[in-house]
Amino acid sequence: MMTRLDPTVPVVDAVDLTKIFPGPPAVNALRGVDLRIAHNDYLAIVGPSGSGKSTILNMLGLLDRPTSGALRFGGVATETMSEDARAALRSEHIGFVFQAFHLLSRRTVLENVMLAAMYAPVPRAEREERARAALDRVGLSHRVSFTPATLSGGERQRVAIARAVCTSPGLLLADEPTGNLDRNSSDSVMELFEELNADGIAIVIITHDDDVAQRAARRIRISDGTLQELT
Ligand SMILES: Nc1ncnc2c1ncn2[C@@H]1O[C@H](COP(=O)(O)OP(=O)(O)OP(=O)(O)O)[C@@H](O)[C@H]1O
Numbered sequence: 001m002m003t004r005l006d007p008t009v010p011v012v013d014a015v016d017l018t019k020i021f022p023g024p025p026a027v028n029a030l031r032g033v034d035l036r037i038a039h040n041d042y043l044a045i046v047g048p049s050g051s052g053k054s055t056i057l058n059m060l061g062l063l064d065r066p067t068s069g070a071l072r073f074g075g076v077a078t079e080t081m082s083e084d085a086r087a088a089l090r091s092e093h094i095g096f097v098f099q100a101f102h103l104l105s106r107r108t109v110l111e112n113v114m115l116a117a118m119y120a121p122v123p124r125a126e127r128e129e130r131a132r133a134a135l136d137r138v139g140l141s142h143r144v145s146f147t148p149a150t151l152s153g154g155e156r157q158r159v160a161i162a163r164a165v166c167t168s169p170g171l172l173l174a175d176e177p178t179g180n181l182d183r184n185s186s187d188s189v190m191e192l193f194e195e196l197n198a199d200g201i202a203i204v205i206i207t208h209d210d211d212v213a214q215r216a217a218r219r220i221r222i223s224d225g226t227l228q229e230l231t
Contacts, residue, residue, distance in 0.1 A: 005074040005093060005170035007040075007200070008041075008210055009074060010036045010038055010039075010075075011037045011038065011039050011073070011074060011170055011171050012035065012036065012037040012069045012072070012141065013036050013037075013070075013071070013075075014033060014034060014035045014036070014059065014060075014066075014069065014070070015070045015071075015179065016032050016034060016058075016069040016070070017033040017034075017035075017040065017059060017066040017069035017070075017071065018030050018031060018032060018033075018066060018067045018069055019225075020061070020067045023177075028225055029055040029225050030052050030059070030066065031224070031225040031226050032226070033056060033069070033226070035060075035220075035227060037060070039200065039202050040197070040200065041202045041204075041217070041220070042143045042193070042202070042203045042216050042217040043202075043203065043204045043205070043216055043218040043220060044156070044204075044205050044206075044207055044212065044213040044215075044219045044220070045057070045196055045205070045207075045220050045221075045222055046207060046210075046213050046217070046220070046221050047217065047223055051224060051225070052224070052225045053206045053222055054206070055173075056222065056227075057204065057206055060171070060173060060204060061090065061093065061094055061096060062078060062086045062087075062089060062090045063090070073093070074093065074170065075090055076089035076139065082085050084144065091113060091120045091167070092121060092167065092169075093169050093170045094169050094170075094172075094173060095116075095164030095169040095171070095172045095201075096164055096172075096174075096175075097157070097164050097172065097174040097175070098160070098174075098175050098176075098177070099155075099175060099176035099177065099179035100161070100180065101148070101157055101159070101180075102148050102160065103131060103148040103154045103156060103159060103163075104148075105147065105148055105174070106147070107147070107148075108145050108146065108147060109135065109143050109146050109151070109159050110128070110135065110138065110145065111146070112134065112148065112159055112163055113131035113135055113159065113162045113166050114127050114131040115163070116131075116163045116164070116166050116167055117130055117131060117167060120167040122166075122167060124205075130167075130168050131162070131165070134162035134163070134165055134166035137162065137165065138158040138161055138162045140155060140158055140159060143155060143159075149210070152229060153180055153181050153182070153185055154182075154184070154186075154188055156188050157177060157178075157180075157181060158188070158189065161177075161189070161192060161196075163200065164221060169201065170200075170202060171201070171202045171204070172201050172203045172204070173201070173205075174193070174203065174205040174206070176195075176206055176207060176208065177205060178190070178207065178209055178212055179207075180197060186209070190215050193215075194203070197217075
């Protein structure tokens with residue numbers, strides 16, 4: 001069964017992370033990064049191209065390992081974990097949203113969302129109900145049997161968000177989620193993030209859009225692999 005993260009423990013506590021891509025030439029993508037994310041945080045990461053935004057998001061999402069440093073997820077040390085154990089943590093506690101939606105074009109909206117539940121410890125009998133609830137949550141109950149191609153960009157991103165949250169993760173990681181959207185769709189995605197955050201999901205979002213960054217409660221600038229908290 002699913003277990004929830006303890007809200008009194010940071011969702012992520014990263015200390016002195018470095019990441020060196022060996023190359024050649026070797027790239028120091030993260031240089032001594034400390035980052036603590038609380039269960040109610042809403043954090044935007046901004047920074048120029050190549051500064052390390054995707055690299056840090058991949059660490060937070062347990063998709064990649066640091067070269068050195070420590071990263072605790074929900075209070076649990078992840079450095080010494082097997083890939084299988086990391087994948088299990090990821091599918092249970094972390095939702096991902098991408099700029100390009102990454103929906104399966106031949107599947108319906110409902111099937112796309114149900115697929116996320118298949119990879120998480122959600123009992124088979126609960127998957128459809130969970131997926132329908134998540135789609136209701138993002139305002140797309142009337143689109144369950146459509147295919148992604150028939151939806152607007154904003155609707156597609158809301159399906160992707162439903163897919164990310166249908167397993168009730170404690171952390172939502174979003175890489176340029178509004179990068180392909182017009183202002184109106186972007187605003188509705190941001191409203192949704194604010195509601196999800198108020199419901200207790202920690203959110204980390206990479207963005208180039210100042211308006212999007214301004215709506216986050218916390219902002220961090222990354223430049224050349226070093227973090228700076230903005231006030
Ligand atoms: N697999 C890799 N092998 C070698 N170098 C890499 C690899 N991945 C990233 N890098 C380098 O690490 C640095 C940080 O890359 P990263 O993708 O984190 O930047 P970013 O801030 O996300 O950029 P963008 O905004 O363009 O997506 C860059 O110099 C990049 O070239």
